[in-house]
Amino acid sequence: MEAVLAKYENKINAFSEFLEDLPDTKEPVWILGARYNVKTEKSELLSDVRSRLWFTYRKKFSPIGGTGPSSDTGWGCMLRCGQMILAQALLCWRLGRDWRWGQEGGEPVEYTRILHSFLDRKDCCYSIHQMAQMGVGEGKSVGEWYGPNTVAQVLKKLALFDDWNSLAMYVSMDNTVVIEDIKTLCRQPGWGRRRAGACGWGEMFATTNPVEPGSSQTPGKHVTSCPHPHSHSEWRPLLLIIPLRMGINHINPVYIQAIKECFKMPQSLGMLGGKPNLAYYFIGFIGEELIYLDPHTTQAAVESEPGISVDDQSYHCQRTPRRMKAMSLDPSVALGFFCKKEEDFDSWCNLVQQEILKKRNLRMFELVEKHPPHWPPFVPPTKPDVQTTGAEFIESTDKLFESEEEFEILNV
Template sequence: MDMLFDAYLTHESLQCEPDDIPCTSDPVWILGEKYDANKELAAIRKDITSRLWFTYRKGFVPIGDSGITTDRGWGCMLRCGQMVLGQALLFLHLGRDWRWDHEQRNPAYVSILSMFEDNKSANYSIHQIALMGASSEGKDVGQWFGPNTVAQVIKKLSPYDHWSSLEVHIALDNTLVIGELKRQCRKQNKWSPLLLFLPLRLGLSEINPIYAESIKKCFSFQQSLGIIGGKPNHAMYFIGCVGNDLICLDPHKTQQAVRVNKDCSKEDDMSFHCQYATRSPIMELDPSMAVCFYCANESDLDKLCQLLHENLVVNEKQPLFVICTERPAEVQLKTLDDPMKSPTVSGTDDESDDEFEMLG
């Protein structure tokens, strides 16, 4: 390990031990991987550091004709959308066990990262997301997004990524229809990998405590891609949990825009990887969020649906969402276990983006 990277990993620990992961007997879950904080702290941090971390940037070329050259103060949810999408692409092209190594840049890793570079030509850049939001979602460039809005924009951009051929599905009305998912992913007898968004609103101004355990369970599933949401006025990407805290990557750091290619400097490469995650109490989570999953194949999807059904629907008085094999013609939706049981969580069509106000 060279001096630069060593300094990157140890700078803050020279001052005091970071408080990113507590010393606890509670399991630590990071995107479906279970860790022991007392024995695997280095492995936990390596896993977290290997996630793509997209933050505010400044000094990029203006977005369209807006004249805007930074997303500071308005782009936090857009960056969270980039992070969950970037993680799906890492799973797809490099696998769950891949770990970032600044000394040996995998060509696929460089290709993935370049799709998020801050310029209009990059498929998933802040430019493309903001401009697509303006043209299709009625969001002016510089206006904040909510979780559902950024999911809709990602869905519209994904068909232009021919390398990944990723299918993006947004399960609205708190309803997951298995038949719709399979038809979307199975085209011409070929299965396309799936990025699944489940937008939820679990309360009015505060999250209902009844959903806390179900939210934590989502991080234990192998297909987990975390949650995009946040605190009021502060959107974040949640990648795991420990005890009653969520582990998150926070986009609220303004960095200089950089070029991304195989020859980019180590410092520039490091700017896309967070040294230490932060933690947030689950009950401080804003009730508007999107739970995200990645399914590489049909077997993955079947396993996920079974996990969701057994852990989040059966025996739950107020499940996070409803699962059904096909969408019924009648208004009353049916769950797999109880055909007479109706949804108990309000829909998300009336999502408000006001929870993610502009920051200074």
């Protein structure tokens, strides 16, 4: 099995050697709602891309489930893309869209805490271990391929345990986004009283600053710590995922311009998708090409302990981003958006109406005000009364989550 995975990885890496610089063009480049001029703002553009958390295949982590695989090479690419889109939401929530990695003075404690939640350890909330085991509840065996919709469902379940961020995560059904349901979800009472705990290492980070590896310094109080951010707020930050199928075997070209408009929105988190058997995290476009972060690089798992700074060089893509023709996109995708405040969501709804729905004969998705009467009643999911994530959570909470049609990357 290891030999097969290694051969697969080598083929991916050989393909990846054909890297191109960004084209010398007057056309604007859009990266997650930000517009750049390649001729005059190339360094700013590349700094923006480098600042996104980049999750790739890893090896030599503890076996998933105790006896499962110790590498996700060859099967975990869509899981890694799911980690990237969620991490971007958390960075926007905690540090803002304009935050940049590698500035003088070191990284803020919020950044370190976000990164820790994605490390390849079973006790980290969004680790490959938790995602793979939670996928069992979606009908996926550990080590099996995932589609964009399945990853979204897994993240929605795991987010229930993330008390520090307590994102309201909404995954649309039947290509329909329901405004009433989202506002119900984001206005749930009682979230301001939750505290970090079940999502791993939360209380350690809530009270301490990270310490450099090898340092004899004792973790000290984080002087800028503050009450839970929802204590005086009625709106929980929203992570909106819209799984779509935009064609049968190939993407319908009528949707390409609408995809571009989504990347222009300030609420954009990008898109999950790819080519057959290759999942990518798309973060923008230039002309007729999509720009993406590629998880198909195998790196050694990074070890860290609570309160200790992570060697994060391998978690940022420090090379020119890759591109592919938009028409080469597989039709199964999932769009992502982040709305920190209610007015951000209202603004997103207006943009969708103006740029997506009114200008297109064939709509990518529907945006409706009220819950469809023929649907089951909308019941916001609540955190189960357990102290663990992963496989133990699946059986007791299946009833909380409605299954949706699977959108898998096609073999064509």
